[in-house]
Amino acid sequence: MIINLLNTIRATALPVVLSILLTACGDSAPIKIGFIGGLTARSSDISQASRNAVQLAIAEVNAKGGINGRMLELVVRDNNGDPATAQKNVQELAGEGVEAIIGPNLSSIAEAMLPAIIETNVVTISPTVSSLFFAGKDDPFFRMNSTTRQNAGAYAAYHYSKGGRRVTAAFDAQNRLFSESWLKEFQAAFEKLGGELINATSFDATSTTGYSGVVAPLLSSSPDAMLLVANGVDTAQLAQQIRKTGSKVKLMAAEWAASEELIQLGGRAIEGLTILQTYDRYSKEAHYTGFHDAYQKRFKKTPGYASLAAYDATTMLFAALQQRREGETLKQALLNLGPKKGLQQVLEFDDFGDSNRKQFFVSVKNGEFVVE
Template structure:
């Protein structure tokens, strides 16, 4: 009996030792195969970099990290299928998605499975203040719309025309509703609200004509970079001097690459300070450039912050403690440019920085 007990104990120790080396599986979901895939690709790349760096440093408590990637295709059915396949792989967490419409599609699956959905960038107000499996690292559409209204009105744009992409309706309609409330509350007016559906054959010339028809003081685009670039080009055919702005969703390098001269002078908000010279941010930026030969956009920076939160929480999680609770209990976290905190629902906040496109680059507005 004593020998059997000893052998059982030794077997348990061996199994525990083997388990210590089993990888921690981290899933990613984002748009990787459609026309607005720049935010998804940038986020995936940042997560790859973070995992590679952590594994090189010994992983999490000596366990390596393993990445499993899913493509939501910016389509609800595709997203649900990809999410189901990811959940079948038994990940500790799913990082993403990168648009609010895709969050609406996959969050019920995460809730049902009890798996944390850690989204670096989604902002739609529908996802704030909810006790679910979603943890958000971004501010809300209400926060952003209020800041845009303040800045645009201060620039004399009292009559604003808006174009918005209903393909990501959960985000764009939330953003537009909050903007209308803030604008009208401060004495401004939305003189045109033109919806469109993002596609390769969208008649952007017609959208531009409808935006220009009421002779607005400015035009705002609530859309992704690829569509904002095309809209700006069409508007510039009708007017060379109408002030243009776009929401934070469009604030990527793809806008600079596709927009050319048409986006010069455009105002956008960004969730990070591109001119930050702190050693930690510069080290990340240089590592990202070296690994992927591209600048890290806002979704890359937010995803790297999400990885910081995730790795710290995993390392400090108590035995049997749910990951969501570990994330909430171990805050705050040292993000690349700000301290990351969460309320009891897993909602966070971050500052934004307004920039204008000048000579083909983003420059902060002082």
């Protein structure tokens, strides 16, 4: 009974005492890290993948005693795919005193957040945003991903090298900032090589008009490949509708779609689909496999590209927090950070807080991504 009592008192008193101590001593208070993503929306696959990676990274750092003795606390906001909500989330997180925000995954969301990010001056690192719109800007918004120009250019070069010359494309109107920019970069690069973007149609997945109406005109142009610039779910749906027509056209999907859900929902319709991966999912390098296994164990899922990018983002962020000198802003610390070892690549921000990812082209074979 006495031991119970002691335990009870300890259970009761310790948090109280600790909270008093923590409140009294500002340096011991946890460092809050924000996360903004569309966790319940159509593109929730990559947001969840990123969130899981951040959650894992924070748990790992905390298990090692935090950063400079301070624990990390993750504060998650779900924008449900709504740009206005995302903008509000930035204000909220800034109000809660987060040191930095990881996210978002979508350029259209990032576009809405940017004024708030600049206004609140909260360093925000997006794992996946790649729109050229954000590149070369001196602001607190950092990106892990390569630009649409780099990725789309890679697609153009790849397809052209495979003999492709005529391409049609469907792109997501909801994330137009990315998809349109991506497509334009592709078009520019592809046409420069000598190829041609015959037709491009935007679609709105939230409308009830369906995908079939989008697919039909693109197929009628008899392209040698169809390019789908959309998230995993929509890419799967589009592929399903394309294959339902019996068309055997070569399918390419922008790197955005490269999530587990694409496989889950694509079924046989995405067999042979070519997609750019920013990492080697079959890498045997210990640094990566350690992460992979931890993630697998923790979330009973395989990490995606958004997971790796988010994890790499936390690597940069935590290093900056750790190495930040007296009087130095976090932004300065990130820019002064120098190269760091990422899961599969060297990480480094340029003067505008931009970075780039490795590029691997894979295609789906029997429900798996296979390097070509």
